[in-house]
Amino acid sequence: INWHSSQIILRHLYDLQDDQFAVIKEYLELETKRMHDLERLITPIIDWYINYSYVKHTIILSPVGSSKLMSRVYKNLSEIKKFMNNYNSVKVIDQFDEHKAVSEFNMQSAYRSLRRIQKVYAIPASDMAAGRYKDRTIGDPMDACECYLMSKYSFEEYDTYGVIDWAVQAYNKWFTDRPKCVDIDKLHYYTRSASMTTGFSFETILGFSNLNHSDSTELSAHFSLMANALNIRDISAQSADIIYDKYDDFEQSNLFRNFRYLCRKGKSVRPLTYDSKCRYQTKNSPYRMIMPFKEEDISSNPNIKLYHDIIYDEEIKTITDMASKDLSDAAYYFNGKITLLDDKRLGQLKWFSENANPILFGKLNERIECITEYSTKTAEGYQTVNYGLGGHFSVHMDAFTDGPKLNGNRLVTILFYMSDVPDDGYTVFPNLNYVAHCRKGSALVWLNLYLNNGTVHSGTFHGGCPVIKGNKWIMTKGLYEEGQHLTYNWRDNKIINIV
Ligand SMILES: O=C(O)CCC(=O)C(=O)O
Ligand SMILES: [Fe+2]
Numbered sequence: 001i002n003w004h005s006s007q008i009i010l011r012h013l014y015d016l017q018d019d020q021f022a023v024i025k026e027y028l029e030l031e032t033k034r035m036h037d038l039e040r041l042i043t044p045i046i047d048w049y050i051n052y053s054y055v056k057h058t059i060i061l062s063p064v065g066s067s068k069l070m071s072r073v074y075k076n077l078s079e080i081k082k083f084m085n086n087y088n089s090v091k092v093i094d095q096f097d098e099h100k101a102v103s104e105f106n107m108q109s110a111y112r113s114l115r116r117i118q119k120v121y122a123i124p125a126s127d128m129a130a131g132r133y134k135d136r137t138i139g140d141p142m143d144a145c146e147c148y149l150m151s152k153y154s155f156e157e158y159d160t161y162g163v164i165d166w167a168v169q170a171y172n173k174w175f176t177d178r179p180k181c182v183d184i185d186k187l188h189y190y191t192r193s194a195s196m197t198t199g200f201s202f203e204t205i206l207g208f209s210n211l212n213h214s215d216s217t218e219l220s221a222h223f224s225l226m227a228n229a230l231n232i233r234d235i236s237a238q239s240a241d242i243i244y245d246k247y248d249d250f251e252q253s254n255l256f257r258n259f260r261y262l263c264r265k266g267k268s269v270r271p272l273t274y275d276s277k278c279r280y281q282t283k284n285s286p287y288r289m290i291m292p293f294k295e296e297d298i299s300s301n302p303n304i305k306l307y308h309d310i311i312y313d314e315e316i317k318t319i320t321d322m323a324s325k326d327l328s329d330a331a332y333y334f335n336g337k338i339t340l341l342d343d344k345r346l347g348q349l350k351w352f353s354e355n356a357n358p359i360l361f362g363k364l365n366e367r368i369e370c371i372t373e374y375s376t377k378t379a380e381g382y383q384t385v386n387y388g389l390g391g392h393f394s395v396h397m398d399a400f401t402d403g404p405k406l407n408g409n410r411l412v413t414i415l416f417y418m419s420d421v422p423d424d425g426y427t428v429f430p431n432l433n434y435v436a437h438c439r440k441g442s443a444l445v446w447l448n449l450y451l452n453n454g455t456v457h458s459g460t461f462h463g464g465c466p467v468i469k470g471n472k473w474i475m476t477k478g479l480y481e482e483g484q485h486l487t488y489n490w491r492d493n494k495i496i497n498i499v
């Protein structure tokens with residue numbers, strides 16, 4: 001079980017504890033009873049032994065005395081042995097299910113998620129260790145042991161800067177009461193190894209025996225450390241951004257860089273345009289005259305619209321209750337391959353066909369057909385996703401780029417937001433500088449393809465920023481080319497281009 005991959009499954013950790021505690025309690029009760037029974041059994045035997053020890057040597061002179069002694073010893077000792085081997089409590093131990101427990105692997109990926117949050121949002125380790133992000137509280141402070149583990153897991157991931165970043169925190173916190181959980185030799189070893197990789201002697205700089213503990217020196221020591229390692233000359237700004245921008249230089253494309261930038265920014269970076277209008281949309285439906293859609297134009301090329309209050313609280317509750325019972329790890333689909341890579345996507349999902357609740361999903365289909373004016377007949381099911389610790393979906397496109405599928409390509413995406421995530425976990429379109437917030441009841445609807453020939457629109461690159469705090473529920477549905485009134489024949493598109 002990948003415990004941190006959704007909020008729902010994380011909640012089961014409490015149940016796991018309840019179960020395991022019940023086993024421990026039962027074991028303890030059985031063992032206590034056994035000790036009492038053993039004591040009750042052995043007390044009269046010892047009493048007898050003490051009494052008879054005065055006549056020990058005379059008793060065996062009589063045949064009755066001898067046989068009495070023999071049967072007594074035979075009976076007593078074998079009975080005691082029975083009590084010393086307690087099969088009942090051993091049986092209870094078997095119920096202690098270590099397969100269900102949190103594994104080393106789980107811990108490693110959980111810490112990897114923390115590190116992802118740290119990198120995407122450029123949170124200095126000192127802030128994160130204090131449970132802080134900008135002026136927000138994002139959690140409890142981390143102790144020396146936790147910082148040490150961050151360094152250790154970074155080491156195991158070949159994340160050199162993570163090693164150093166967290167070693168500084170671990171060393172500083174370790175100094176006060178030197179907790180045993182920090183293996184200081186290993187911490188030296190991680191630091192030394194990271195030094196070798198970066199060609200810079202962190203160990204010398206850390207010179208950990210004379211580390212200064214005041215907050216500000218700790219921070220500047222930390223920044224100059226990183227700056228030196230990253231060859232940043234102008235460290236005067238001493239800002240985390242400089243360091244994290246450097247991180248980016250090592251890794252990824254402009255697309256990812258802008259994605260990260262927008263995740264941090266939390267709002268769209270673009271001027272209001274002629275397209276930026278909103279309206280009560282009735283689509284000429286008499287019913288919608290009474291209850292119009294609240295429609296907001298986001299972009300005309302590609303066509304993106306945002307709808308408010310388009311899925312209702314009762315509907316959301318029904319769906320999330322159904323999904324919570326049967327979630328599984330969300331996979332990442334790329335070039336025909338399905339992989340479980342938490343760096344690409346971390347969350348848990350449940351697919352629903354309309355049959356799962358024909359009335360509810362029938363109504364949603366109707367609503368979707370009304371706003372998009374496309375048919376849902378050839379569409380895929382409803383995909384419900386719940387995110388967990390650092391849950392995210394890195395930049396991707398919903399359209400297939402590896403050849404048409406049975407019903408053609410994913411023409412339209414409908415992304416329903418089914419919970420409120422106040423401060424992060426946005427959906428970001430890096431090529432459009434657009435940031436959508438996760439607001440319960442709203443939906444983002446966009447066209448993945450150019451309508452003249454079915455080419456994939458590069459503006460539709462998007463991703464879900466890591467969730468720092470809160471419970472993010474979404475649901476998506478894709479409408480396909482097949483069965484729509486299109487001006488081109490999708491079957492002619494043997495090769496799928498991105499423009
Ligand atoms: O979680 C998000 O905000 C985006 C999800 C998404 O892009 C998808 O499920 O395809
Ligand atoms: Fe997507």
